[in-house]
Amino acid sequence: MRKLAVDVVVIGGGSTGAGVVRDVAMRGYSTVLLERADLGQGTTGRFHGLLHSGGRYVVSDPLSATECAQENAILSRIQSEAIETTGGYFVTGPDDDPAFADKFLEGAKATGVPAREISVAEALRNEPRLNPRILRAIEVQDGSVDGWQLVWGAANSAKAYGAEILTYHSVTKIDTADGKVTAVHCTDLKNGEDVVIECGFVLNCAGPWAGQIAAMAGAHPVDVIPGRGIMVAMNHRLVNRVVNRCIYPADGDILVPVHTVSIIGTTDVKVDDPDNLAIEPKEVQQMLDAGEVLIPGFRQSRALHAWAGARPLIKDNRVAAADTRHMSRGMAVIDHTTRDGLDGMLTIGGGKLTTYRLMAEHIVDAMCEKLGEKRSCRTADEAIPGSESGKNYLVTHRLEDREHDRLDDQIICECELMSRKMFTEALATQPKGTFDDLRRQLRLGMGPCQGGFCSMRATGIALESDHIDIERATGLLRLFLKNRWIGLWPILYGDQVRQTALDNWIFQGTLDVEHLPQPESEVAL
Amino acid sequence: MSRVIVIGAGLSGLVAANRLAGKGVDVTLLTKGIGGLQLGQGSIDVLGYAPDRVTNPVLTLSAIASARPAHPYAAIGAEAVHTGIEYLKALLGDLLVGDAEANYQLPTAVGAIRPTCLVQPSMVAGNVTDGARFAIVGLRRLKDFHPKLVAENLSRTPLPDGGRLDARPVMVDVPARDGEVDSSGLTYARAFDDPAFRDRFAAALKPQLNEGETVGLPAVLGLKDRGAWKDLSEKLGHPVFEIPLPPPSVPGMRLNEALTALAKAAGVRVVNGTRAVSARVEDGVVKGVTMATAGAPREFTGEAFVLATGGFESGALAMDSYGSVTETLFGLPLQGLDDGPLVHGDYWSAEQPLFSVGVRVGKDMRVLDAAGAAVHPNLFAAGGIIGGSSRWAEKSGDGIALGSAVRAADSIVEELA
Secondary structure (H helix, E strand, O other): OEEEEEEEEEEOOOHHHHHHHHHHHHOOOOEEEEOOOOOOOOHHHOOOOEEOOOHHHOOOOHHHHHHHHHHHHHHHHHOHHHEEOOOEEEEEOOOOOOOHHHHHHHHHHHHOOOEEEEOHHHHHHHOOOOOOOOOEEEEEOOEEEOHHHHHHHHHHHHHHOOOEEEOOEEEEEEEEEOOEEEEEEEEEOOOOEEEEEEEEEEEEOOHHHHHHHHHHOOOOOOOEEEEEEEEEEEEOOOOOOEEEEOOOOOOOOEEEEEOOEEEEEOOOEEOOOOOOOOOOHHHHHHHHHHHHHHOOOHHHOOEEEEEEEEEEEEOOOOOOHHHHHHOEOOEEEEEHHHHHOOEOEEEEEEOOHHHHHHHHHHHHHHHHHHHOOOOOOOOOOOOOOOOOOOOOOOOOHHHHHHHHHOOOOOEEEOOOOEEHHHHHHHHHHOOOOOHHHHHHHHOOOOOOOOOOOHHHHHHHHHHHOOOOOHHHHHHHHHHHHHHHHHHHHHHOOOHHHHHHHHHHHHHHHHOOHHHOOOOOOOOOO | OOOEEEEOOOHHHHHHHHHHHHOOOOEEEEEOOOOHHHHOOOOEOOOOEOOOEOOOHHHHHHHHHHHOOOOHHHHHHHHHHHHHHHHHHHHHHHHOEOOOOOOEEEEOOOOOEEEEOEEOHHHHHHOOOOOOEEEEEEEOOOOOOOHHHHHHHHHOOOOOOOOOOEEEEEEEOOOOOOOOOOOOHHHHHHHHOOHHHHHHHHHHHHHHOOOOOEEEEEOOOOOOOOOHHHHHHHHHOOOEEEEOOOOOOHHHHHHHHHHHHHHHHOOOEEEEOOOEEEEEEEOOEEEEEEEOOOOOOEEEEOOEEEEOOOOHHHOOEEEOOOOOEEEOOOOOOOEOOOOOOOOOOOOOOOOOHHHHOEEEEOOOOEEEOOOOOEOOOOEEEOHHHEOOOOHHHHOOHHHHHHHHHHHHHHHHHHHHO
8 A cells, every 4th residue: 555645635637637736736735636547538538629719608608708718818828739729700500590699799798708790701711611601700719729738738737846646546435534534545546556645635626526526525415417418520620710600509519620620519418427428329410410500511521530528517505605706607616614514625516628727726716715825826827838838739730740750750640640759758658558548648549540550550669668568568459449439430421431441451351350369358447 | 335344443353354354255444543452461361260260261151151141152152262263373373372272370460360261472481380480570660560569469379270389579670761761561562672672681680580480571572573572581591471461462462463464464444543433224224334534424335244342441332421321333222231230339249230231142143132133134243342241350351252253254254155
């Protein structure tokens, strides 16, 4: 058993937890972040990639709109490397009510969300694939964000301030004494070792899993109702700006260009278990129909991958009216002192990726107040490591990099222009990682071939690195192919069927990968 | 016009065209580009798994033919496969060795041991035997072959006939082209065509080899020079064998180039470069197939048509976003669509039924409808467009292609006569 002692344990390695651990560390507390899987493997990695301008909320939720607009500007600056400032349009579809755009413009003015109506002709000139029958178009400052880079950026910043980030550490128990949280127990899933962390405070940032964590500390049930949303990534950037329907927020009304793809989403279906999110065929059809409204011919373009995420919506009747100062419509800090008579723990729920920094500021402010300390938040003022230049991401960056090193290094993933050096360096920092862990940082296998060509190369290179043995290498290949398929089969149609046929020809036909020695148990992490 | 139009230039299309032309029939071969041979492993599979590992492919396929009426081998039959194999061997001379009664068991580029029937001579020394000692040699600048992955998987695999072999990885760094670190298999194959390159390569590798070792190399040992592997073996003083890579497949290209050259020499007119987009049928009889040629579409008319267009991988079959599957040229009736979901979510369990969808054929390779009647009296099918098999998992695709191609060609010859 390993023992640690810190001021604050942060539970959950999504955007909220990463933002919180950075804030906590920057305020001078010693801290550890615990995440049962990889950073950004839950809700954070399973979203649109949309950095809200606030436009989506100007009518339905004005406070969120203002927060989004402010945070959008802050994040574009401090995490420039993770964010592409694509800009966005709100367009009125042929059958949508054109009057909503007037409400939209009024709301934007009132909430401080920059917005400007442009002519349909200008919108079509800039985004030629847009439905030519749109009625109105409003330009906003939407962007796209790589959730994994955002989270890793925050985590790396926290590390620079002395925080420890423990991924694949699953919380098993939370100790309390005299009505106060005293320690968190967890298991290192990679080697089975138990770890006990004595602490003065626990910040529960487990999102859809926050209820499970709160229960471990003996708190009254925290009612988390995960809302499942599906997303479909389409090959290519069908648009270069975020395109939203100018309607009251609904399903499938946003198309976001992220890296080399564009992502349509999403749905909202209440589910019981955030660990079990199906991608229903009818929801896929719903997304394709919705895409067709924005981009005629959407169904003929190639879908690459689908996924489902769980929104961390907290419905909690126990939150006292006095606690609402830390609440906005989008986020809620639950004070377990007033609610459960339990000191030393706060739970945060709700929120959205765009406002993750602000959520962190709120919960850490609340913690400082409880501790009777005045330490102010500085997270908005300082760029995270890698974003010091303030230069925003461009989709052409990798191409530019490869132009420079193409004579010195191999391209291991042609779809995503990932070099061999990028892979080996990421592997060295995560020698126990799976290919999916590396994928989240490198986009390995996320392009059109969905791993058809790169996964065998990745396996060979990982084995040659001597971090892993042949059984694990082969197991990792099996795991990667299996996991890619989870997001492929629900959207398997059109050219992706053709690609899959080729991939199967390679793996089954030529490589006979099925007849490698079968593992006694499959590699899972 | 020609008397016969063959559509598709994979193994089945090339064999059908050669066989027809060899019997004096005027043939036009329509193809969008290079056919499927360059995507495969460059050996000839007949039957590798059923589902257990197969040692005598023709014998086992007879059993499949009687047990599984929907399988292409049920229509094709062992005799036609035999005929196809002998025909192909005769066509290609020293490019293929082996016989229909036995499978080789050859290493793959991930180190699995794969059964296959006819192989190129450059692959033979890889046939696994108890106690063999392999040096698996990678090229630092070729990213599609990782010798440690191959060697360590081979070493831990019990051999099909019992026993073990001992394989170890060796890495050498000989550039195919100066200053290039990311060379394709094709670039290396062209380099190995050059005797001077083989000298350099042998000089770099030889000191790293141990007495008694057989040398496994990525299948890039020459594209034009069919003796390159042998010359290298002599220079090294060790037996060598080639291990096929993911596409582009150099051994597949050798077969493709040889069969295409033979077809042209036999008088086949090859129309290459655009897709066949539509067919004209009058009174149930196929009259012509139109290619989307530059300038204006162009129709090719004929008396008989061989559909050798492949499956989903080539676009011969397609599934739209609503899940409906079509044969894209003639809109032919398909088998395999009515037995439940076409795809499922478990990658490592049963085959995805989608990839067994295809047309149904009779013994003469005419395309049949669900009732068993010919869809068009002059339309025949060959190769991957025929449904009912999991050809990649079974390792049966080439045998199906060969058997159906000779059957289709022979039926046509008989009827035209």
